[in-house]
Amino acid sequence: MEPVHHISTSPKVLFNKVRKIVPPLLEKFHKGQHGRVAVIGGSADFTGAPYFSSMASAKLGCDMSHVICERSAATVVKTYSPNLMVHPLLPSSETVGNPNSIDAPALASPIISMLSRLHALVIGPGLGRDGVTLKVVAEVMREARSRSIPFVLDADGLLLVTDDPDLVKGYKECILTPNVNEFSRLAKALGIDVPSLAQVASESSGDDRTRRETEACEKLSKALGGVTVIQKGPHDVISNGITSIINDITGGLKRSGGQGDTLTGSLGTLLAWRAAYHNGLWDSGEKDNPKEAQSPQDIQTELESEDRRMSPATTLLLAAWTGSAITRDCSRRAFKAKGRSMQASDLTEEVHESFLALVGEPEGSKVHL
Numbered sequence: 591m592e593p594v595h596h597i598s599t600s601p602k603v604l605f606n607k608v609r610k611i612v613p614p615l616l617e618k619f620h621k622g623q624h625g626r627v628a629v630i631g632g633s634a635d636f637t638g639a640p641y642f643s644s645m646a647s648a649k650l651g652c653d654m655s656h657v658i659c660e661r662s663a664a665t666v667v668k669t670y671s672p673n674l675m676v677h678p679l680l681p682s683s684e685t686v687g688n689p690n691s692i693d694a695p696a697l698a699s700p701i702i703s704m705l706s707r708l709h710a711l712v713i714g715p716g717l718g719r720d721g722v723t724l725k726v727v728a729e730v731m732r733e734a735r736s737r738s739i740p741f742v743l744d745a746d747g748l749l750l751v752t753d754d755p756d757l758v759k760g761y762k763e764c765i766l767t768p769n770v771n772e773f774s775r776l777a778k779a780l781g782i783d784v785p786s787l788a789q790v791a792s793e794s795s796g797d798d799r800t801r802r803e804t805e806a807c808e809k810l811s812k813a814l815g816g817v818t819v820i821q822k823g824p825h826d827v828i829s830n831g832i833t834s835i836i837n838d839i840t841g842g843l844k845r846s847g848g849q850g851d852t853l854t855g856s857l858g859t860l861l862a863w864r865a866a867y868h869n870g871l872w873d874s875g876e877k878d879n880p881k882e883a884q885s886p887q888d889i890q891t892e893l894e895s896e897d898r899r900m901s902p903a904t905t906l907l908l909a910a911w912t913g914s915a916i917t918r919d920c921s922r923r924a925f926k927a928k929g930r931s932m933q934a935s936d937l938t939e940e941v942h943e944s945f946l947a948l949v950g951e952p953e954g955s956k957v958h959l
Contacts, residue, residue: 597833597834597835597886597889597890597893597907599835599890599893599894601839601915603893603894604893604908604911604912605912605915605948605949605950606896607893607900607908608908608909608912608949609949609950609951609952609953610867610874610876610900610952611860611863611864611867611874611900611905611908611909612651612863612949612951612952613863613866613867613871613872613952614872614951614952614953614954614955614956615951615955615956616872616954616955616956617956619871621653621654622653622654623653623866623871624651624652624653624862624863624866625647625651625652625653625654625709625710625858625859625862625863625866626652626653626654626656626707626708626709626862627644627647627652627654627655627656627708627709627710627711627712627855627858627859627861627862628655628656628657628658628704628708628710628711628712629643629644629647629655629656629657629658629711629712629713629715629854629855629858630658630659630680630701630711630712630713630714630717630727630730630747631643631657631658631659631712631713631714631715631716631717631745631746631747632657632658632659632660632663632664632667632680632715632716632717633659633660633662633663633680633682633716633717633718633720633723634660634662634663634682634718635716635718636663636715636716636717636718637659637663637666637667637670637716638716638848638851638934639715639716639745639848639851640657640659640663640667640715640716640851641657641667641670641671641674642715642848642851642852642855642934642935642937642938643712643715643851643852643854643855643858644656644657644674644712644855645671645673645674645855645938646851646852646853646854646855646856646859646937646938646941647712647855647856647858647859648673648674648855649938649939649941649942650855650856650859650860650916650941650942650945651859651863651942651945652858652859652862654675655673655674655675656674656675656676656677656704656708657674657675657676657677658677658679658680658701658704659676659677659678659679659680659716660678660680660681660682660685660718660720660723661678661680661682661685662682662684663678663716664676664677664678677701677704679700679701679704680701680723680726680727681697681722681723681726682718682720682722682723683720683721683722683723685722686722689721689722692722692725694725694726694728694729695729697722697725697726697729698726698727698729698730698733701726701730702729702730702733705730705733705734705737705739706737708739709739709740709861709862709865709866710739710740710741710742710858710859710861710862710865711730711734711739711740711741711742711858712741712742712744712854712855712857712858713727713730713731713741713742713743713744713747713750714742714743714744714745714746714747714748714854715744715745715747715851715854716745717745717746717747718746719746719749724746724749724750724753727747727750728750728754728757731750731757731758732757735757735758735761735763735764738763739763740763740764740765740861740864740865740906741763741764741765741861742764742765742766742767742854742857742858742861743758743764743765743766743767744766744767744768744850744851744853744854745772745850748766748767748768748772748775748776751766751776751779751814752775752776752779753779755779755780755813755814758814758817759814759815759817760814760815760816760817761815761817762816762817762818762830762902762903762906763906764817764818765817765818765819765820765857765861765906765909765910766814766817766818766819766820767820767822767850767853767854767857768819768820768821768822769822769850770822770823773806773810773821776810777806777809777810780810780813780814781813782809782810782813784805784806784809784810785802785806800825800827800836803821803823803827804827804829804834804836806821807819807821807827807828807829807834808829808831808834810829811829811830811831812831814831815831816830816831816832817830817831818830818906818907818910820853820910820913820914822850822853822914825837825838826838826914826918828907828910828911828914830903830906830907832885832886833886833889833890833903833907835907835911837911837914837915837918839914839915839918839919839922839948840918840919840922841917841918841919841921841922841925842921842922842923842924842925842926842932843925844921844925844928844929844930844932846932846933846934847934848933848934848935848937849917849921849934849937850917851934852916852917852920852921852934852937852938852941853913853914853917854913856912856913856916856917856941857909857910857913860909860912860913861909863909864902864905864906864909867900867905868902868905872954874899875897875953876897876898876899876900877897877898877899878899879892879898879899879900879901881901882901882902882903883900883901883903883904884903888901888903888904889901889903889904889907892904893908912948912949915948916941916944916945916948916949917937919940919944919947919948920937920940920941920944921937923940923943923944924936924937924939924940
């Protein structure tokens with residue numbers, strides 16, 4: 591199988607287009623218009639992941655960063671930062687009367703009632719594998735999908751897709767961020783015959799390795815009906831099953847736990863900004879687009895046009911690529927400063943500087959008063 595289409599636009603051009611979907615800092619905007627993002631995750635054993643994800647979202651520039659977690663995790667997450675809004679709304683087997691007989695929609699209702707106030711969801715960081723929790727989160731995903739609320743899936747959020755691919759199949763407002771092992775589990779669950787990424791790495795190198803990894807990523811995305819997949823690795827492959835793009839921006843050499851949470855949080859804010867762009871929150875200075883991007887050629891044209899308004903398919907691919915780029919650059923910066931001792935928290939402190947260096951403030955922003 592040959593790659594369907596591989597975008598070859600330069601990073602400089604892509605970042606210029608990204609700047610178009612970043613809301614300018616203007617006096618007329620009020621709290622919340624630059625993004626309200628919620629991370630759904632956090633359990634008794636895992637409290638760091640939702641914190642890293644939600645703080646990356648906040649540091650990138652969303653106005654309101656929420657964590658929706660299990661009761662036992664809430665107080666702990668609150669101690670990490672007073673900047674986050676923490677909601678102990680995720681039930682677990684320990685907090686329900688009979689775990690074997692629950693009303694999942696009813697248990698999910700407090701979370702679902704928040705959805706109208708949110709622009710994007712990040713599902714999975716620190717979620718854990720409690721059966722009751724996962725059933726409730728699946729209900730939230732179904733409701734978010736019915737309302738066309740975009741969401742990012744990582745970690746145990748991907749386990750939900752492995753168990754029930756129909757949760758996301760065909761939903762174009764979704765981004766999956768699997769690592770090597772998660773990618774292999776997803777492929778197996780979907781019955782996709784692709785070599786493991788470890789096998790690809792051992793059998794090929796250079797352009798051939800990139801080609802094989804891209805083929806595998808495209809195949810997984812197609813099997814899920816066009817869901818965008820970010821296949822994390824030495825370089826990241828991003829595909830929506832029709833169009834693929836490679837991110838080989840230099841990252842760090844340390845693979846500490848929690849780095850993927852910077853990716854998911856950054857994606858959450860980028861999806862919120864993308865929604866504001868398409869809702870016309872500000873005048874981007876672009877001409878109306880006469881057609882929706884429906885082919886790789888359409889997407890390539892939109893990315894290389896200086897004044898054409900982008901379609902949702904193009905901006906989603908662009909948001910995914912940008913989240914990957916910022917995370918990789920954060921890792922490079924943190925590794926340069928800390929070397930072998932680098933931790934996930936070191937990436938958090940680099941998010942803003944990476945944004946400024948790679949993307950920069952859009953024209954019109956009032957950054958100096």
